[in-house]
Amino acid sequence: MAESADAALVSQAQSGDVAAFEALYKKYSTMVFRTAYAILRDRYAAEEVTQECFIRAYRGLARVQACDSLGPWLHRIAVNLSYNWWRQTHRYRLLPLDSLKVSEHSARTESPQAALHRAEVNDALAQALDTLGFDQKVALILFYLGGFSLEEIAYILDCPVGTVKSRLHYGRSKLRRTLEQMQRTLPEVAYEF
Amino acid sequence: MMWRRARRVSDDELDLAIRSTLRAETEGLEPSPQVWARVRARIAEGRPAQERQDRAVVWQARLANAIQGAVLAMLVLGFGLGLSRGFLAPGWNQSTAPSVPTATYVAKSAGRYPKDALNAKRLMQIEQQKPAPGAWQLPQ
Numbered sequence: 001m002a003e004s005a006d007a008a009l010v011s012q013a014q015s016g017d018v019a020a021f022e023a024l025y026k027k028y029s030t031m032v033f034r035t036a037y038a039i040l041r042d043r044y045a046a047e048e049v050t051q052e053c054f055i056r057a058y059r060g061l062a063r064v065q066a067c068d069s070l071g072p073w074l075h076r077i078a079v080n081l082s083y084n085w086w087r088q089t090h091r092y093r094l095l096p097l098d099s100l101k102v103s104e105h106s107a108r109t110e111s112p113q114a115a116l117h118r119a120e121v122n123d124a125l126a127q128a129l130d131t132l133g134f135d136q137k138v139a140l141i142l143f144y145l146g147g148f149s150l151e152e153i154a155y156i157l158d159c160p161v162g163t164v165k166s167r168l169h170y171g172r173s174k175l176r177r178t179l180e181q182m183q184r185t186l187p188e189v190a191y192e193f
Numbered sequence: 194m195m196w197r198r199a200r201r202v203s204d205d206e207l208d209l210a211i212r213s214t215l216r217a218e219t220e221g222l223e224p225s226p227q228v229w230a231r232v233r234a235r236i237a238e239g240r241p242a243q244e245r246q247d248r249a250v251v252w253q254a255r256l257a258n259a260i261q262g263a264v265l266a267m268l269v270l271g272f273g274l275g276l277s278r279g280f281l282a283p284g285w286n287q288s289t290a291p292s293v294p295t296a297t298y299v300a301k302s303a304g305r306y307p308k309d310a311l312n313a314k315r316l317m318q319i320e321q322q323k324p325a326p327g328a329w330q331l332p333q
Contacts, residue, residue: 025232033222037219041218051228051235055235055236058232118213122213122217122218144212145219172211175210175211179202179207180201
């Protein structure tokens with residue numbers, strides 16, 4: 001249903017209908033932006049990647065066939081652009097201060113202790129994600145955040161499915177080690193009242 | 194305070210933790226409205242420019258193909274003409290025939306010396322001859 005709606009919008013946009021392309025932008029821009037942000041951890045860079053992604057998508061719409069799902073295609077463009085950005089800046093990149101903040105989203109429903117523990121885990125995993133190579137990190141982001149299948153990730157990254165499985169495996173192994181190390185070093189605090 | 198023992202993190206725990214981390218990082222994030230405004234502006238201004246650029250690329254490709262074809266044709270033609278003129282015949286290459294030893298041999302064999310050729314002695318005689326009176330004389 002979604003793909004057929006996409007196909008109609010794509011065919012309208014191919015004939016020069018900017019409103020149809022705007023509808024596609026509204027549908028996919030948040031997803032593309034969040035993926036770019038997760039990769040680059042920089043809001044400005046993610047906006048630049050999103051902008052360039054949709055400009056290139058508009059120019060390349062003629063190559064899109066009706067049966068294509070637009071999500072993986074847009075992510076393929078976005079990942080390539082993110083890679084170019086990452087390659088230029090990763091040597092000198094500093095972690096933004098807001099990446100070190102304690103997450104507040106879970107404090108509403110969890111106890112303070114559980115929320116604090118979750119925030120610590122999130123911070124540790126986020127920092128561990130940053131230490132992964134670009135390919136492993138992107139495979140994990142597309143799988144866990146984008147919810148793409150292995151075949152779709154293989155299309156986005158332009159590699160075989162086996163390679164995607166391998167990257168996911170090694171990325172997960174490294175994050176698992178981080179979690180286990182964190183559990184080992186976290187002190188167990190006895191609360192006395 | 195005491196230290197916990199390392200416990201193997203299960204796959205479900207790991208999946209949950211990674212998903213939770215990534216969602217927490219990107220939760221509520223949206224591109225600013227200026228992004229679509231910039232995209233729309235670039236699309237509007239870029240369409241004629243893009244078409245011009247596409248046409249230029251097509252013409253460049255055609256020109257490159259034409260030049261390539263002409264150079265190839267000239268090479269083929271030149272090679273063909275060279276073959277038809279015996280370009281690669283063995284006698285064409287003069288360097289294979291040693292000239293100096295043969296000349297030395299001919300000079301030593303007086304009997305085979307051409308009759309109308311001038312030798313050094315005859316040249317000296319001509320030079321030492323006094324010019325006849327009234328004959329033209331080269332300036333000294």
